[in-house]
Amino acid sequence: MIEFQNVTKIYEDGTEAIKGINLTIPEGKLIALIGPSGCGKTTTMKMINRLIAPSGGTILINGKDTSETDEVDLRRNIGYVIQRIGLLPHMTIEENISLIPRLKGWKKERYEGRVDELLNLVGLEPEVYKKRYPLELSGGQQQRVGVIRALAAEPPIILMDEPFSALDPISREQLQDELKSIQNTIHKTIVFVTHDIDEALKIADEIAVMRDGKIEQIATPVDLLSKPANEFVRAFIGENRLNVLKPLKLVSDIMKEDTNHLHNMLEENEYSSIPFDASIQEAAGMLLSSGKPYLMVTKDDRKIGILTSSDILQTVASEGNKEASSV
Numbered sequence: 293m294i295e296f297q298n299v300t301k302i303y304e305d306g307t308e309a310i311k312g313i314n315l316t317i318p319e320g321k322l323i324a325l326i327g328p329s330g331c332g333k334t335t336t337m338k339m340i341n342r343l344i345a346p347s348g349g350t351i352l353i354n355g356k357d358t359s360e361t362d363e364v365d366l367r368r369n370i371g372y373v374i375q376r377i378g379l380l381p382h383m384t385i386e387e388n389i390s391l392i393p394r395l396k397g398w399k400k401e402r403y404e405g406r407v408d409e410l411l412n413l414v415g416l417e418p419e420v421y422k423k424r425y426p427l428e429l430s431g432g433q434q435q436r437v438g439v440i441r442a443l444a445a446e447p448p449i450i451l452m453d454e455p456f457s458a459l460d461p462i463s464r465e466q467l468q469d470e471l472k473s474i475q476n477t478i479h480k481t482i483v484f485v486t487h488d489i490d491e492a493l494k495i496a497d498e499i500a501v502m503r504d505g506k507i508e509q510i511a512t513p514v515d516l517l518s519k520p521a522n523e524f525v526r527a528f529i530g531e532n533r534l535n536v537l538k539p540l541k542l543v544s545d546i547m548k549e550d551t552n553h554l555h556n557m558l559e560e561n562e563y564s565s566i567p568f569d570a571s572i573q574e575a576a577g578m579l580l581s582s583g584k585p586y587l588m589v590t591k592d593d594r595k596i597g598i599l600t601s602s603d604i605l606q607t608v609a610s611e612g613n614k615e616a617s618s619v
């Protein structure tokens with residue numbers, strides 16, 4: 293777990309980059325820091341491994357103040373991936389990936405096995421790629437190596453600063469998918485900086501939206517879309533995306549008009565009544581709790597329509613799919 297307590301950063305030229313951040317990043321979660329250029333994402337991230345020292349406040353990792361931790365130790369236990377790859381050009385892929393394990397004194401057998409395992413994880417066949425130099429790989433392949441190099445020594449924390457933003461859209465999507473699937477098995481604590489809201493919505497467990505050195509909102513992707521905290525967050529997410537969850541359907545949108553006057557044929561104990569402007573969620577709740585097969589939709593005491601549990605299940609399922617594919 294990483295905790296920011298009232299953290300501030302003022303650069304030497306007087307720039308107030310971080311104006312008091314409180315943030316808890318739980319173990320095993322992927323948190324995206326997002327916000328416009330210059331809002332302080334990189335500064336926030338680099339304070340975690342002390343590439344930048346905070347001016348005020350405290351950053352704790354598993355309860356331990358990072359200012360009291362040996363910096364070399366700290367960085368060896370925190371993986372780091374940056375936008376421009378950062379592979380060492382005169383080292384082979386194998387040497388790049390095994391660099392930190394070797395610095396940590398791993399035995400040859402162990403780090404060689406690890407290199408093969410990691411290359412396989414991102415679909416790069418070890419026998420083909422490990423003896424090559426970085427420039428003999430495509431941009432997407434190099435960035436895959438950048439990602440697995442950060443994983444090599446099995447650090448509990450990984451920092452990623454816009455790691456995919458220099459890639460073409462297809463490679464970017466592929467690497468996002470790969471990161472998600474890797475994270476499903478390794479469950480590291482990952483801090484992922486991006487300015488791309490779609491990327492954040494796709495990969496993050498929680499998203500911290502920053503503006504001008506502060507955090508405006510921290511929420512899960514679904515909560516961010518459904519409950520943006522203020523106008524800035526709304527604007528940053530964009531109306532299109534907000535609308536995805538917006539059409540909260542009403543009972544009247546999916547009811548069948550009772551043209552057959554079914555309500556005259558039903559016994560009182562076969563249905564419950566629900567107002568036309570109730571939500572589908574409320575209707576589902578009522579069907580479940582009443583155990584009756586029908587819902588009678590009413591408006592001003594008139595019975596205007598009928599709903600069955602299958603009408604509701606179908607709606608819930610199709611809305612759920614829409615939500616899942618857009619998030």
Ligand SMILES: Nc1ncnc2c1ncn2[C@@H]1O[C@H](COP(=O)(O)OP(=O)(O)O)[C@@H](O)[C@H]1O
Pocket residue numbers: 303304305307308309327328329330331332333334335336
């Ligand atoms: N070394 C530095 N010295 C002075 N100001 C800096 C330095 N690094 C960043 N800044 C300023 O701090 C603010 C936050 O920068 P940064 O954390 O890089 O933002 P982001 O990653 O969100 O684009 C910006 O105003 C930037 O110009």
Ligand SMILES: [Mg+2]
Pocket residue numbers: 333334335
């Ligand atoms: Mg940055």
